[in-house]
Amino acid sequence: MTQMSVPWRPRGKVRYTGLSGLIAGFARAIYGMAAPVVRAFPGSILLGAIFTVILVGWAHFLLFEFADNHLIGADSNISAVRGFLGAELTLAEIENGLAVAGAPAPGVLQYAFYPIQFRIVRDLLSAGGILGFISVIPLYTIWWERKVAGRIQSRTGPMRVGGWHGWSQSMADGIKLINKEDFVPDHADGVLFRLAPYVAFVPAILAFFALPFGTYWVFRELDVALVFILAMLGIEVLGVILAGWASNNKWSVYGAMREACQMVSYEIPMGMALLIPVMAVGTLSMTEIGNVQGDGWTSWIVFRNPFTFAAAVVYYVAALASCKRAPFDLPESESELVSGFHTEYSGFRWSLFFFGEYAAMFVVSGLCVILFLGAWHSPLPMSLADRFLGDDLLSRAAKGLFFSGPLWFVLKCVWLLYVQIWIRWTLPRIRIDQVLYACIQYMLPLMMVILLGHTLYELLVPVHGIVWTFFNIALSVIGGAVMLFLVSIACYGYLNRVKLVGWLGVETLPGS
Amino acid sequence: MKTLMRYDKTILAGLLLAAMACCSASAVAQDYPDPKERPERVVEGEAVPQDAYRSEVTPVVESVLFYIFGGALLLSAVGLCICRDVVRMATCLFFTLGSAAVLYLLLGAFFLGAIQLIVYAGGTLILLVFGVMLTNKSPWVRFDCKPAEMIAAAGVAIVLFFGLATMLTTTEWAQSTGEARSTTVAQFGKALLTTYLVPFEVASVMLLVVMIAAAYMARQE
Amino acid sequence: MFIVGLTHYLILAAVLFCCGVFVMMTKRNAIGILMGVELVLNSVNVNFVAFDRYRPGGGFDGQIAALFVIVLAAAEAAVAVAICMNVYKNLNTIDVDRGDALHG
Numbered sequence: 001m002t003q004m005s006v007p008w009r010p011r012g013k014v015r016y017t018g019l020s021g022l023i024a025g026f027a028r029a030i031y032g033m034a035a036p037v038v039r040a041f042p043g044s045i046l047l048g049a050i051f052t053v054i055l056v057g058w059a060h061f062l063l064f065e066f067a068d069n070h071l072i073g074a075d076s077n078i079s080a081v082r083g084f085l086g087a088e089l090t091l092a093e094i095e096n097g098l099a100v101a102g103a104p105a106p107g108v109l110q111y112a113f114y115p116i117q118f119r120i121v122r123d124l125l126s127a128g129g130i131l132g133f134i135s136v137i138p139l140y141t142i143w144w145e146r147k148v149a150g151r152i153q154s155r156t157g158p159m160r161v162g163g164w165h166g167w168s169q170s171m172a173d174g175i176k177l178i179n180k181e182d183f184v185p186d187h188a189d190g191v192l193f194r195l196a197p198y199v200a201f202v203p204a205i206l207a208f209f210a211l212p213f214g215t216y217w218v219f220r221e222l223d224v225a226l227v228f229i230l231a232m233l234g235i236e237v238l239g240v241i242l243a244g245w246a247s248n249n250k251w252s253v254y255g256a257m258r259e260a261c262q263m264v265s266y267e268i269p270m271g272m273a274l275l276i277p278v279m280a281v282g283t284l285s286m287t288e289i290g291n292v293q294g295d296g297w298t299s300w301i302v303f304r305n306p307f308t309f310a311a312a313v314v315y316y317v318a319a320l321a322s323c324k325r326a327p328f329d330l331p332e333s334e335s336e337l338v339s340g341f342h343t344e345y346s347g348f349r350w351s352l353f354f355f356g357e358y359a360a361m362f363v364v365s366g367l368c369v370i371l372f373l374g375a376w377h378s379p380l381p382m383s384l385a386d387r388f389l390g391d392d393l394l395s396r397a398a399k400g401l402f403f404s405g406p407l408w409f410v411l412k413c414v415w416l417l418y419v420q421i422w423i424r425w426t427l428p429r430i431r432i433d434q435v436l437y438a439c440i441q442y443m444l445p446l447m448m449v450i451l452l453g454h455t456l457y458e459l460l461v462p463v464h465g466i467v468w469t470f471f472n473i474a475l476s477v478i479g480g481a482v483m484l485f486l487v488s489i490a491c492y493g494y495l496n497r498v499k500l501v502g503w504l505g506v507e508t509l510p511g512s
Numbered sequence: 513m514k515t516l517m518r519y520d521k522t523i524l525a526g527l528l529l530a531a532m533a534c535c536s537a538s539a540v541a542q543d544y545p546d547p548k549e550r551p552e553r554v555v556e557g558e559a560v561p562q563d564a565y566r567s568e569v570t571p572v573v574e575s576v577l578f579y580i581f582g583g584a585l586l587l588s589a590v591g592l593c594i595c596r597d598v599v600r601m602a603t604c605l606f607f608t609l610g611s612a613a614v615l616y617l618l619l620g621a622f623f624l625g626a627i628q629l630i631v632y633a634g635g636t637l638i639l640l641v642f643g644v645m646l647t648n649k650s651p652w653v654r655f656d657c658k659p660a661e662m663i664a665a666a667g668v669a670i671v672l673f674f675g676l677a678t679m680l681t682t683t684e685w686a687q688s689t690g691e692a693r694s695t696t697v698a699q700f701g702k703a704l705l706t707t708y709l710v711p712f713e714v715a716s717v718m719l720l721v722v723m724i725a726a727a728y729m730a731r732q733e
Numbered sequence: 734m735f736i737v738g739l740t741h742y743l744i745l746a747a748v749l750f751c752c753g754v755f756v757m758m759t760k761r762n763a764i765g766i767l768m769g770v771e772l773v774l775n776s777v778n779v780n781f782v783a784f785d786r787y788r789p790g791g792g793f794d795g796q797i798a799a800l801f802v803i804v805l806a807a808a809e810a811a812v813a814v815a816i817c818m819n820v821y822k823n824l825n826t827i828d829v830d831r832g833d834a835l836h837g
Contacts, residue, residue, distance in 0.1 A: 192603060199606075223696055227626040234634025238606060241641055245599050253645065260642045264635070284697050571736050578737045582745050589752040589772060598762050605768050608749075612775050615742070619786040621796045624803075628778075631803050636771070636810045643764050643814035647821040657759050665758035669751040676747040685739050687787045699793070700800075708797055715804050722808040729815040 023348070027178045038168065046167050053136065126219050130208050138358035139170040145421045152425045180347035185248065188344065192246035197345070197352035200239025204359035207232040211366050212287050213406040214376045225286040226278065229367060230271060233322060236360060237263040240324075240331060243353070244341035255340025258432055259324065259331035265439040266321040266328075269447045273315035276308055276454050277301045277371040290375030294404060297379035302372040303475040305461075305468070307454035312372040314447055316416075319364035321435065323357065326424035330432050365416035369409060373416075376409040378402055379480075577618055585611035596656060598644045602637060609633045623697050742783035749776035763817045763827040767810065774806045 038045060143158065147165065150157025158166030184193050210225040212218035222228055237259060244256025280301055281289045293300050302312045321328035332340035342353050369375060385403040389395035400407065430438075461468050588607035595601045609632045616625035704712050753772030760766050778799040785795025821827050 189597070189600070192600065195603065222622065224623050224626040227623070227630055231626055231629035231634050234630055234638075237638060238633070238641070241638065242599070242603065245641075245645070257642070257645055260638055260645070264638055264642070267634070575735055575737045578741065582741070585745065586748055589749050592768060592772065593752050593755050593759070598765055601760075601765055601768055605771060608772065608775065612779060615745075615779060616782055616799075619742075619782045621782050621785070621793075621799070624782060624796050624799055627800060627803060631807050632771075632775075636807050639810055639814055640764055640767060640771075643767075643817050647764070647817055647827045657761055662759055665755050668758065669755040672754060673747055673751040676750070677744060680740060680743045680747060685787070686789055687739050700796070703793070703797060711801060715801060719804070719808055722812055726811045726815040729812070730818050 024178050027175050031175050053132065123219075127209075130219060131205070134205055134208060134355070134359055137362050138355045139174070141358045141361070141417060141421075142173075142354070143167065143170045144418075145424075148418070148421045149425045152422075174351065177347050177351045182348070183346050185344050188248045189246040192242050193344075194349070196239050196243035196246055197349040197356075198239070199242060200236055201352045201356040201359075203232040203235040203239075204356045204363065207363045208359070210286070211363060212290060212370065212376075213409050214404070215287060215291060217376075217406050218287065221287060222285070224284050226274060226284045226289075226367075226371075229286075229363060230267075230274065233360060233363065234263070234267060236356060239356070240341050240353075243345065244331075247341070247344035249344055251337045252341050252343050255331040255337050255343075259341065262324075262328065262330060262432075262435055262439075263322055265436055266318045266443075269314055269439065269443040270318035270322055272447045272451055273311040273318065274367070274371060275451065276311040279454060279458065280304060280308065286370050290370050290377075293374045294377045294382040296381030297374060297480065298472055298476040299381075300372065300374035300377075300476075302374075303472060303479055305454070305457050305471050306475065307450050307457055308372065309475055309479075310446070310450050311454070312368065314443055314450065315372070316368055316419075318439075318443065319368065320420065320423065321439070323360050323364055323420075325361065325420050327427040327430050328435055329424075329429060330435060335429075361417055361420055362413055365413040365420070366409070368416055369412040373412055376406060377404045378408050574618055578615070581611045581614040581618070585615070598648070599641065602641050602644065605640075606633060606637055609637065623700050739783055739787040742779060746776040746779040746783070749773075749779065761828050761830055763820060763829050764814070766829065767813050767817075770813075771806060771810070774802055778802050 143166070146169070147157040158169035160166055161169045161172045184190055207229045209219040210222045210228045212221075212225070240259045241256045244252040244254075244259070247253075277289055278284060281292050283289060289301075297303070301308050303309065320326075324331050330340075331337075332342065337343070342350055345353065380403055382403055385399045389399055399405075585608055588604045588611065591604040592601050592608065595604055609628065613625045613628040613633070616622075616628060750773055753769045753776060756769030756772060757766050760769065781795040781799040781802070783795075785793055785799075788795075817827050820832060824831050
């Protein structure tokens with residue numbers, strides 16, 4: 001009897017090599033030291049971490065703004081040409097500028113301000129902020145997804161790790177994943193197998209570098225930001241295809257092929273839907289498109305006319321498909337393809353795929369928010385803020401909290417992320433042929449009609465005329481009513497949660 | 513200590529609100545552009561300020577970036593020649609296309625770089641990989657040519673390169689030494705719909721023809 | 734010599750072109766040959782953009798030409814992949830040496 005041939009062989013004791021060994025050892029050491037502290041103050045650490053993230057973002061922005069505006073403006077000796085990022089400033093000039101601007105201890109602060117006049121230092125600082133944000137987003141989205149899934153299925157989700165509702169479950173999972181064996185199947189294409197997770201993960205990071213969080217909250221203000229982000233979302237697919245192919249597993253190849261045809265088809269309605277706001281505003285720069293929508297929620301592009309409203313819906317559905325989210329998660333359908341393209345992956349490489357997927361979810365939500373849902377503006381019009389609020393720190397804080405700012409952008413993105421999660425756990429997965437027919441036979445023709453209709457509408461209907469205003473107001477009222485309805489349902493569900501889902505035994509669980 | 517542990521959530525929730533307020537304080541930049549003042553629609557190419565997107569690379573930085581990404585381009589192109597597995601070749605092609613896009617950005621052609629990424633790397637390449645998957649029976653099928661053919665091909669390529677290189681280095685090109693002019697999308701669109709209207713329309717008709725032809729040829733019998 | 738100029742870009746494009754020609758001559762897989770064609774088209778594009786950047790006077794005709802090359806390359810790839818699939822359907826392989834039915 002011949003021994004059954006298996007595509008892998010047991011390798012005895014788990015070995016770590018090179019970088020993965022280093023990371024695993026580091027993670028273990030950190031966890032060993034941190035565990036007692038985490039156990040003692042779970043709530044403080046959670047809130048403190050959020051506090052720190054916000055504070056760091058604020059410090060970044062204030063630092064650059066102070067250097068660019070106040071320092072230059074304070075010292076009349078520094079001409080506009082020789083400003084920051086122009087010619088190099090000397091330490092003495094910075095000290096003088098700081099002294100005139102009224103900063104404490106200019107003799108010490110000058111050394112802090114000297115490096116940030118160089119582009120590369122600023123870029124490193126901002127890139128650090130972005131990378132931090134990217135690593136926080138998937139951790140908490142995964143945790144939140146598990147909680148929402150639990151609630152939808154009348155259970156509690158993760159409850160133990162970290163104390164309050166299992167908030168550090170994802171971190172524990174991350175430590176577990178890093179500690180797993182670094183595994184490549186025997187007959188896989190080793191080079192491509194190792195490369196694929198990075199091809200899927202890096203474009204998702206790069207997309208963040210062009211995604212504005214506010215008027216000046218962007219790493220690189222690109223003229224072609226929209227095309228760039230779409231390109232990055234498209235490249236991400238290549239990583240999935242390579243992963244499926246390199247695994248040398250038929251289920252993985254099926255997953256990869258599904259991903260390829262699904263992505264190539266859905267990119268077309270997605271791109272065409274994104275053309276609608278571009279046509280309405282007349283630029284590809286995301287910052288400009290965002291700033292046009294600052295005049296209250298009736299000025300949001302989604303409520304501009306019926307065609308933009310339809311385009312927003314089509315975009316969101318196509319975006320679900322391009323992120324491989326349910327009901328379009330055919331490439332990784334675990335019931336038929338044994339989780340598809342990442343069947344053979346485990347450990348750190350597997351987690352890279354998930355980081356990429358959740359980052360891409362945030363990016364498509366961000367695109368939807370910027371292009372359709374009023375970007376970083378609150379439903380209140382900015383003119384209100386200009387009328388009632390001055391320019392001192394307190395007024396600016398109120399402006400940022402109630403009118404416009406990155407906070408609003410993140411809030412809206414999180415809401416759209418929640419809708420993605422909600423759809424995933426309530427809709428059944430559809431078949432692959434239904435996915436493709438839905439795109440080619442319904443969404444593509446619909447999108448063409450919308451594109452043509454929007455062009456004619458913009459050309460023929462006078463802006464702020466009777467027809468234009470009627471549709472604008474009607475759509476805004478409908479949108480607002482739907483939002484209020486959803487919020488009230490959520491409030492009702494929360495207030496009656498014991499009556500609706502019964503007693504969950506939460507109180508007796510350890511760590512509650 | 514116990515009291516602190518009991519109230520830690522409450523205290524830090526207050527701190528959190530304070531931090532949100534601080535964060536939003538800096539969020540509203542002073543020169544916030546009023547949406548009313550902005551024209552409804554950009555018609556002229558000059559509407560976008562030129563210096564807003566001026567590239568800030570000095571010649572030395574440009575050179576360093578050129579050598580890095582030019583090197584990546586050459587390495588991946590040579591890899592494409594050496595690899596025998598088609599999917600590895602496609603991966604090499606991906607890096608070639610990506611490095612070429614970075615070179616376009618260095619040369620100030622931002623729109624072209626983005627289009628290269630979205631059409632070539634995101635569309636054409638995936639189409640090619642898709643073709644590989646549909647036409648391979650086994651993942652490791654390779655068709656190799658004879659060593660003699662390989663040597664002959666290498667000879668032709670090297671002779672071709674030296675001929676081209678000699679021609680390129682000996683010619684006196686009329687060069688401007690100014691820094692890279694970056695082209696805005698508005699200028700691009702205006703040119704496509706005025707000066708280059710006929711090629712633009714011809715290209716769009718051709719795309720339609722190609723779409724129908726490809727669908728016809730790839731159909732199920 | 735260290736500071737890049739037009740010649741650097743042209744030499745780079747020449748190497749790319751020769752690699753493309755080499756790939757077209759040696760590969761027997763139809764899709765591999767297609768990748769060689771893409772390399773050649775890319776070298777042409779690099780040339781177009783480099784000439785556009787370094788030529789005296791304004792305008793961006795070179796970038797427009799490169800844009801059309803990209804559009805045509807995408808169309809060409811779509812048709813070529815469709816042809817490859819047809820060849821595969823008829824011959825059960827995409828080895829281009831096997832497609833010699835018209836050879837006398």
